[in-house]
Amino acid sequence: MKRGAVIHSGGSAHFAAAQFQSFSQAPQAEEIVLPTLAEVEQIRRRAYEDGFSQGFAKGLSDAEQQTQSIQSLFDGVDDFLKNLTERYEGGFRSVLEQLLESVQTLSADELMERVSRAARFCTSGSSVSIRLSCADLESLESRLGSALRASGLLVSEIVADPSLRAGDFLIVHGGGEIRATVDEKLSSIKDALRGAL
Numbered sequence: 001m002k003r004g005a006v007i008h009s010g011g012s013a014h015f016a017a018a019q020f021q022s023f024s025q026a027p028q029a030e031e032i033v034l035p036t037l038a039e040v041e042q043i044r045r046r047a048y049e050d051g052f053s054q055g056f057a058k059g060l061s062d063a064e065q066q067t068q069s070i071q072s073l074f075d076g077v078d079d080f081l082k083n084l085t086e087r088y089e090g091g092f093r094s095v096l097e098q099l100l101e102s103v104q105t106l107s108a109d110e111l112m113e114r115v116s117r118a119a120r121f122c123t124s125g126s127s128v129s130i131r132l133s134c135a136d137l138e139s140l141e142s143r144l145g146s147a148l149r150a151s152g153l154l155v156s157e158i159v160a161d162p163s164l165r166a167g168d169f170l171i172v173h174g175g176g177e178i179r180a181t182v183d184e185k186l187s188s189i190k191d192a193l194r195g196a197l
Contacts, residue, residue: 128172
């Protein structure tokens with residue numbers, strides 16, 4: 001046997017009615033408007049452009065910083081090499097001068113042979129002037145003049161030149177001059193070294 005529903009006054013029936021009323025009077029949900037496909041595409045494009053431009057700007061800034069760092073490194077290496085070159089060039093010059101001066105202490109016969117070989121390059125038929133250091137002139141003047149004249153050169157003078165060191169000589173002829181000095185040798189060596197670096 002089934003029992004019928006009993007509604008009590010004021011009790012649970014009143015509560016149920018209040019609940020029903022609250023459900024039936026629930027606020028209506030706002031209508032949500034979704035963007036159109038064109039609007040979604042525009043939002044996506046703007047976000048992409050903003051992200052791209054921010055990323056591009058950051059990448060450009062990073063690249064500039066790296067470029068400046070690399071340039072600073074190259075500048076430092078360049079300064080170091082210039083400093084190194086200047087420091088050692090003076091040292092090389094001193095060593096080479098000492099070496100050449102020790103080699104320059106030639107006997108009178110060796111110096112005479114060097115001058116004779118150089119004189120072969122003089123323009124034929126022109127007058128030749130030979131300049132030697134004061135010390136070399138004393139020991140070679142008579143022998144060198146006669147040897148060069150015997151080879152067919154027109155030697156106009158053999159004179160002392162105080163600017164020349166022992167072993168140096170200068171031959172002036174119609175086609176120019178032949179200079180055999182320590183400074184010329186050092187200059188040639190320096191040019192060769194610069195070309196090799």
